[in-house]
Amino acid sequence: MLLFGLYFPQRWRFDVYAPWFKWIFVAPAGLLALWDIAGDALRSVNYPAAQRLVPYIPAVGTASLVVALLTPCIFFIALQDKFRDQSLAPDDRRRLRLLYLGCTAALSPLFLLTLFSLAVHRRMPGDQDDLLLAISLLAVLLFPLTMAYVLVVQRAMDVRMVIRQGLQYALAQGGVRVFQIFLIIGVSLLAVNSMDNHTSRPQKMTLMAVGLVAILRVRQAGEKARAWVDKRFFREAYNAEQILSELSEQVRTILDTRALLDTVTRKLSESLHVDREAVMLRDGGWFRPALAEGYAPPLELALPADSDAVEPLRRSREPVAPEPGGPLAPLDAQLLLPLASKKELLGFIALGPKKSGEPYSPSDTQLLRTVAAQTGLALENSRLSEAIAAETAQREMLSREIEIAREVQQRLFPQTMPEIAEMSYAGHCRPARGVGGDYYDFLELPNGCLGIAIGDVSGKGIPAALLMASLQASVRGQSYSRGNDVAGLMANVNRLVYDASPSNRYATFFYAQFVPATRRMIYVNGGHNPPMVLRGAETIRLETGGPPVGLFRPAQYEQAEVQLDPGDLLVLFTDGISEAENPAHDEWGEEALEASARKCDGASPSEAIERIMRNADEFAAGAPQHDDMTLVVGLVR
Numbered sequence: 001m002l003l004f005g006l007y008f009p010q011r012w013r014f015d016v017y018a019p020w021f022k023w024i025f026v027a028p029a030g031l032l033a034l035w036d037i038a039g040d041a042l043r044s045v046n047y048p049a050a051q052r053l054v055p056y057i058p059a060v061g062t063a064s065l066v067v068a069l070l071t072p073c074i075f076f077i078a079l080q081d082k083f084r085d086q087s088l089a090p091d092d093r094r095r096l097r098l099l100y101l102g103c104t105a106a107l108s109p110l111f112l113l114t115l116f117s118l119a120v121h122r123r124m125p126g127d128q129d130d131l132l133l134a135i136s137l138l139a140v141l142l143f144p145l146t147m148a149y150v151l152v153v154q155r156a157m158d159v160r161m162v163i164r165q166g167l168q169y170a171l172a173q174g175g176v177r178v179f180q181i182f183l184i185i186g187v188s189l190l191a192v193n194s195m196d197n198h199t200s201r202p203q204k205m206t207l208m209a210v211g212l213v214a215i216l217r218v219r220q221a222g223e224k225a226r227a228w229v230d231k232r233f234f235r236e237a238y239n240a241e242q243i244l245s246e247l248s249e250q251v252r253t254i255l256d257t258r259a260l261l262d263t264v265t266r267k268l269s270e271s272l273h274v275d276r277e278a279v280m281l282r283d284g285g286w287f288r289p290a291l292a293e294g295y296a297p298p299l300e301l302a303l304p305a306d307s308d309a310v311e312p313l314r315r316s317r318e319p320v321a322p323e324p325g326g327p328l329a330p331l332d333a334q335l336l337l338p339l340a341s342k343k344e345l346l347g348f349i350a351l352g353p354k355k356s357g358e359p360y361s362p363s364d365t366q367l368l369r370t371v372a373a374q375t376g377l378a379l380e381n382s383r384l385s386e387a388i389a390a391e392t393a394q395r396e397m398l399s400r401e402i403e404i405a406r407e408v409q410q411r412l413f414p415q416t417m418p419e420i421a422e423m424s425y426a427g428h429c430r431p432a433r434g435v436g437g438d439y440y441d442f443l444e445l446p447n448g449c450l451g452i453a454i455g456d457v458s459g460k461g462i463p464a465a466l467l468m469a470s471l472q473a474s475v476r477g478q479s480y481s482r483g484n485d486v487a488g489l490m491a492n493v494n495r496l497v498y499d500a501s502p503s504n505r506y507a508t509f510f511y512a513q514f515v516p517a518t519r520r521m522i523y524v525n526g527g528h529n530p531p532m533v534l535r536g537a538e539t540i541r542l543e544t545g546g547p548p549v550g551l552f553r554p555a556q557y558e559q560a561e562v563q564l565d566p567g568d569l570l571v572l573f574t575d576g577i578s579e580a581e582n583p584a585h586d587e588w589g590e591e592a593l594e595a596s597a598r599k600c601d602g603a604s605p606s607e608a609i610e611r612i613m614r615n616a617d618e619f620a621a622g623a624p625q626h627d628d629m630t631l632v633v634g635l636v637r
Contacts, residue, residue: 001071001072001075002022002025002026002029002071002074002075003022003026004075005074005075005076005077005078005079006022006078008096008099009082009088009092009095009096010082010088010092012078012081012082013081013085014078014081015078022074025067025070025071025074028063028067029067029071032060032063032064032067035060039053069111069114072107072111075103076100076103076104079096079099079100079103080100082096083096083097083100095150098146098149098150099146099147099150102142102143102145102146102147102149102150103142103143103146105139105142106139106140106141106142106143106146107139107140107143108139109132109135109136109139110136110137110139110140113132113133113136246267247263247264247267247371247374250263251263251264251374251375251378254378254382255381255382255385255386256382257281257290257379257382257383257386258290258291260375260378260379260382261279261290261291262291264349264371264375265277265279265291265293265349267371268349268351268368268371269293271367272351272354272360272364273354273355274351274352274353274354274355275293275294275352275353275355276293276294276295276331276332276333276350276351276352276353277291277292277293277294277349277350277351277352278291278292278293278295278299278331278333278349278350279291279292279339279347279348279349279350280301280303280347280348280349280350281339281346281347281379282305282344282345282346282347284305285304285305285306286302286303286304286305287302287303287304287305287307287310287347287348288301288302288303289301290347294352295331299330301327301330301331303327303328307327309322309323309326309327309328310336310345310348313336313338313340313345313348314338314340314345316338317338317340317345318338318369319335319336319337319338319365319368319369319372320335320336321334321335321336322334322336322350328350331350331352332352332353333350333351333352334351334352334353334359334360335350335351335360335365335368336348336349336350336351337349337351337368337369337371337372337375338372338376339372339375339376339379340372340373340376341376341377341379341380346376346379346380346383347379349372349375351368402433402435402462412439412468412469412472413427413429413440413441414427414440414441414442417442418442418443418444418450420450420514420516421516421637422514422516422519422636422637423450423514423516423519423564423570423634423635423636423637424604424605424634424635424637425442425450425452425570425605425632425633425634425635426604426605426606426608426609426632426633427440427442427454427609427630427631427632427633428609428613428630428631429628429629429630430613430625430628430629430630431628432460432576432625432626432627432628432629433460433461435461435462435464435465436460436461436464436465436468436628437456437457437458437459437460437461437463437464437465437467437468437507437628438454438455438456438457438468438574438576438628438629438630439453439454439455439456439457439468439471439472439507439630440453440454440455440572440630440632441453441454441472441475441476443475443476443479445479445480445513446480447483447484448515448516448517449513449514449515449516450513450514450516451475451479451511451512451513451514452511452512452513452514452572452632452634453475453509453510453511453512454509454510454528454531454572454573454574454630454632455468455471455507455508455509455510455528455549455574456507456508456509456528456529456574456575456576456628456630457471457505457506457507458504458505458506458507459505460627460628463505467497467500467501467505467507467550468507470496470497470500470501471493471497471507471509471549474492474493474496474497474500475489475493475511478492478493478496479511484513484522485559486511486512486513486522486523486524486559487524487557487558487559489511489524490509490511490524490526490545490546490549490557490559491555491556491557493509493511493549494526494547494549494550494551494552494553494555494557495553497549497550498549498550498551498552498553499553501550505550506548506549506550506551507526507548507549507550508526508527508528508529508548508549508574509526509527509528509548509549510523510524510525510526510528510531510542510545510572511523511524511526512524512542514564514634518563519563519564519565519566519636520561520562520563520564521561521562521563521564521570522559522560522561523542523544523545523559523560523561523562524544524545524546524557524558524559524560525542525543525544525545525546526545526546526547526548526549526557527545527546527547527548527551528545528548528574529573529574529575529578529590530542530543531570531571531572531573532570532571532594532597533562533564533568533569533570533571534568534569534571534594534597534598535565535567535568535569539594540562542560542562544558544559544560545557545558545559545560546558564636565636566636566637567635567636568635568636569597569600569601569608569633569634569635569636570632570633570634570635570636571593571594571597571631571632571633572631572632572633572634573593573630573631573632574627574628574629574630574631575627576625576626576627576628576629576630577593577612577613577616577629577630577631578590578593579627580616580617580619580620580625580629581620581623581626582619582620582621582623583621583622583623588616588619588620592615592619593612593616596611596612596615596616597612597633599611600612600633604635605633605634605635606633608633608635609631609633612631612633613629613631616629
């Protein structure tokens, strides 16, 4: 009972931490058993001599009682602790519950009766307790019945295999040990009998040495014989259902391919006692070793994915025995297990011969078929998880890079605002993505003028942002050397952008120079949405210019002038503002933009930008922003 409680259905965790603890009970029980055997043998040979042991019987009886009471307690404590283990498989938990309840019902009456008799009568149950003792002993019959039900009906272990292999192994190993013991005794007696009084000291020493050498030789021969027997009658002490249950529980939670393969191969090695295992996984158009145990490293083997050697695995998806020789000969495999998903053969496991030398039985093949199917599904899940993890990491890296690009792009927008007494102004850009292709700028020019720029690069995202940075660099480089030749500046910017960008990339662009002394503004519109000058009820559109920059290498631009008066409101925008859409895909429009700007009379440029953007968002009503939104507002004073 004690040993069964320690090792069924798995080893007690306390015994793992303190393996010496069980010997506190096993050793006394073994000594008491030897005492009983020796006493019975002595009484049958020399009864008067056996009477000399009578004074020691009470002490031995007390020790036997203590052991008999404590060992069942350890049995129940171990079962109860295992039942609380959350990692226990459901089938093992069910069997453990049946065993615990059945043994409790079987042994509790006798245990309680014994405690009662010791406490009240200070003796074991006797004639005065005949009825209770009879009932208690009848209840004990539930114990073997419960054990038989759990082991046989509930299939806690393969009883037929255990009996067959266990008896075979025990008889073979025990026979070798008994034969070895008799040989050692015989050699010892022969050496002792040869040393009579007529034997000289040197002869005695020689006989003792010969006897010692003979004993050592017998021992060595016995070890070799036991090793041979161990190999010939190796115990395949595994339980197919338990292994499958444990393996299925483990592989469902393993997402790392290496850990998955290690778990599966280790479990197969423990259960089938296989020295050599190799896992071949598909890598492109080849099967290559992903794990190899028992081979001289490194195992260098590359098998084409369309090889005839794996065609039976691909076709049948069943364990097969490899053909002798051929490309798989370096694996020295006796059985191949396919690792397959629903669509393809992911790889296979090559199992070498068993330590016992026995072939793989049909029950082995059935077990391995299920294990291979589970492993194939788990391997597919592992690969999908690794792909998702790699994609997630790639997205996180890309998001971080976009965040850095956004921070860099924000630095490209004006960080300082040149102060012009004749105009207050502000600008704002809200990209549709992390980065965008809209551009605006305020330039403090050498002639005391204020450069105002706004642009919209074709496309979105990183490519548009790169062209936007190129456009900004070109504008800033040209604006400091062209003076009032705004048309010439635009032509040079067009050529620079054309040379630095693909043929399908261009930008609508508006550039103006505001002369504070005269409040005159010189501008060129390169295909951009015409900015508006709101003067009372009048609206002036700034349309003069030419084609978008970067669209044609040779391009002609015409500049124009507009006289601004105090109170005029200058509104520059990209089509992301005017073409903002609501959920019904209706556009806000330039007329709504103009109306919203007129309602900002008296507000500062930054306040006007905030109001106009808010009105555009209210119209969109939560619809996703599909384009970059840029707005520049200037108030002439």
